Structure formats: structure tokens, C-alpha cells
Amino acid sequence: MRKPADDPSQSAQPARFWDTINGMTAGDCGRFIVFLLLLAPGTRGQTEVTSSYLNQKLILRHVGDNPSVKVKKKDIAALKGICDVAVEVKQAAWNRGTAQLRLEPIGTILLVAGKRQGNCKNTGFEISLEISGFASNEPPDSVAAAIGEILQTPEQYLAAHSVEFRLPPGADDEPATKPIIQAKILFQVIPEYTEAARKSKYRGTVITSFVVGTDGRIHRPRTVKGAGMGLDENVLKVLTLWRFEPARQNDRPVAAESTVENTFNLY
Numbered sequence: 001m002r003k004p005a006d007d008p009s010q011s012a013q014p015a016r017f018w019d020t021i022n023g024m025t026a027g028d029c030g031r032f033i034v035f036l037l038l039l040a041p042g043t044r045g046q047t048e049v050t051s052s053y054l055n056q057k058l059i060l061r062h063v064g065d066n067p068s069v070k071v072k073k074k075d076i077a078a079l080k081g082i083c084d085v086a087v088e089v090k091q092a093a094w095n096r097g098t099a100q101l102r103l104e105p106i107g108t109i110l111l112v113a114g115k116r117q118g119n120c121k122n123t124g125f126e127i128s129l130e131i132s133g134f135a136s137n138e139p140p141d142s143v144a145a146a147i148g149e150i151l152q153t154p155e156q157y158l159a160a161h162s163v164e165f166r167l168p169p170g171a172d173d174e175p176a177t178k179p180i181i182q183a184k185i186l187f188q189v190i191p192e193y194t195e196a197a198r199k200s201k202y203r204g205t206v207i208t209s210f211v212v213g214t215d216g217r218i219h220r221p222r223t224v225k226g227a228g229m230g231l232d233e234n235v236l237k238v239l240t241l242w243r244f245e246p247a248r249q250n251d252r253p254v255a256a257e258s259t260v261e262n263t264f265n266l267y
Contacts, residue, residue, distance in 0.1 A: 007091055039148035050094040052099060053147065057241055060103060060127065061150050061158045072133035074150045075174045083120035084109050086189045087127065088243055097134045099147055103127040105217075107189035107238040114161045114185075124192055150195035154187050154243050163187075170215030174255040183212040183256055187243040192265060194230035198210045204228065206235045208264045214243045214253040227264065235262050 050098025054211030064068045068115035071079065086109065091102035104126055109117040131146060148156060158165045163186060197204075211219045219237045226232040239260075 016083075020193045027168060029252070030192065039119055046138060046143050046248045047094040048145045049140045049170055050092050050099045050101075050147070053089045053092040053151065056089050057237065058151045058153060059086060059109070059241075060085050060105075060129070061152060061157075061160075063129075063150070064105065064127070066127065068123050068128045070130045070132070071129060071150070073146045074133055076146060078130070079150070084157075085120050086116070086238055087151075088237070090126075094143075095139070098130055098132040098148075099134070099143065101129045101151070103129055105192055106234065107191045107241070109188075110190045111185060112158065112161050122193060124198065124263040133145060134256065141226050147245075154241050158243065165216065167214075167216045167246075169217060170213045172221075174213050174219065176211045176255045176257045177249060179249045179254050179256045180212065181248040183216075183247040184245040185242065186216070186245055187241070189238040189241045191231070191234040191238045191262060191264075192235060193231070196263065197229040197231055198266065201230075202227075202229055203263075203265050204231055204232075205264070206232050207259060208239065208262070209257065210239065211258045212244045212247060212258055214246045216246050218242050218264050219242075224259065231262075231264055 001119075011078065061084050062079040062081035063071075064083035065081070066083075085105045086107035087103040088106050089101055091100070091103050093100045105124060108120050111117065127185070129150070134143060134146070152160065155165050165186060196202075206223065206227045207225040208221055209224050210221040211217045221239050222237055223232045223236070246253035248254065
């Protein structure tokens with residue numbers, strides 16, 4: 001690449017820029033141009049939106065029984081599968097108009113507003129999710145909306161099932177009381193087996209105590225009885241996704257203690 005003819009009005013900084021470009025090999029120059037494109041505002045926004053999903057615990061809609069999912073943005077709404085699973089996002093990247101995510105299943109949907117689910121047969125395998133068909137200048141909000149159709153928060157998932165949950169997250173140190181009306185579970189996820197427990201056909205029970213806050217979320221979870229082999233940790237992972245209608249006392253929401261028992265048993 002040749003630099004343009006000298007122009008007295010040019011500053012020293014642009015001149016140094018072109019000296020740098022002129023000294024590059026063709027390969028170096030190509031990589032530098034790609035780097036500049038990655039810094040473009042539109043691409044940066046798309047990358048940041050996709051990367052923001054990293055380490056989040058979400059619900060994968062429709063395709064939890066498929067280890068490799070490739071879908072175009074325009075086709076997401078047409079997905080008809082019935083296998084919804086809770087996942088943790090282990091990798092999230094934006095690559096040339098495609099959102100690429102690696103997902104680790106952490107649980108199966110058991111209850112939504114009192115209705116049993118359990119239609120998924122995922123056996124713990126990781127899931128590769130690719131969403132393509134985005135324009136090069138796709139607005140970040142549009143990228144987030146498309147991903148949000150297939151990877152949802154508990155609030156989005158409940159809304160998709162016509163259940164309203166709009167309580168904002170509350171304080172973690174809310175004091176618990178003995179309510180008149182107990183908390184009612186709206187969304188429940190049962191944890192996955194660990195690979196070690198699955199291979200050894202291990203059976204065990206984990207008992208966990210926690211506080212259901214006035215925000216309808218679980219706070220201060222504590223393992224009362226563990227089962228080992230990573231199962232205690234798997235229970236704690238999914239509890240962050242549970243949602244409740246808070247307990248009540250004198251017609252007002254209150255924080256209340258509760259306990260749950262998870263039994264792991266391969267059939």
C-alpha cells in the first residue's frame with residue numbers, strides 16, 4: 001500500500017501513520033485493517049452485547065436436547081422444540097455477524113407457575129449455539145433482542161408463559177420472619193447430575209436452606225446436608241434462577257426462611 005503524496009497541511013501524526021502502513025507486509029496490513037474494523041462503533045457494540053452473556057445463568061428455549069444449534073436470526077421465532085434447559089454461558093463471542101455461545105446445562109425446568117414441565121431429555125452434554133443472519137451494522141439492541149428470544153432470564157421465561165414477575169432484586173441481608181402465608185414458587189429448576197456422579201450411578205440427597213426475599217428471589221443459601229461429588233454445588237447453581245411469589249404477613253410481603261430437598265437418582 002502506497003502512502004499519498006506529501007501535503008504540507010498534513011500533521012506529523014498522519015505522516016507517521018502512513019509510514020507505519022507502508023512498512024507492513026500484505027498479511028500484516030490485512031490484519032491491521034481487520035483490527036480497525038473491530039474498533040468500529042457498530043462492531044464494538046455487537047461484541048460487547050454478546051460478551052455480556054458470559055457466565056450468566058439463563059434458560060435455553062426449545063433446543064436443549066441438541067448439542068449443536070445453528071439458527072438464523074429471522075428463524076428464531078419459528079423454533080418449536082419443547083426442550084427448555086437452564087444453562088450457564090461458558091463462552092460468548094461475536095464473529096463476522098454471528099453470535100457464538102458455548103453453554104453448559106445446569107438444570108431442567110420442573111415448575112412454571114405451578115405447572116410441571118420436565119419435557120427435556122438433555123444428558124449433560126455441552127451445547128454450541130450459533131445465531132447468524134445479522135447485518136454488519138446491526139444495532140446492539142437488535143442483537144440483544146434476538147439472543148433474548150432463545151436465551152432468557154427467569155423473568156423473560158415467565159413472561160413467555162404469561163406469568164408476570166416484575167420484582168426488582170433486593171438486599172441480601174433482609175431479616176426473615178415467620179409469615180402467615182408461605183412463599184409460593186413460580187419457577188423451579190432441578191439441578192443436573194455431575195459427570196462423576198453420573199458415571200458411578202451415584203445416588204444422594206442434598207438439603208439446602210435459604211431465605212426467600214420480598215424480591216421473590218433466593219438469598220443466603222446454605223447446604224444443610226450434602227451429598228458430595230459436586231452435587232451440592234450444582235444445587236446452589238440453579239437456586240439463583242428460582243422465582244417466588246413472596247411470603248406475606250398482615251397483607252404485606254416479608255422475607256421468610258425455607259428448605260428444599262433435592263434427591264439425585266438415576267433411573
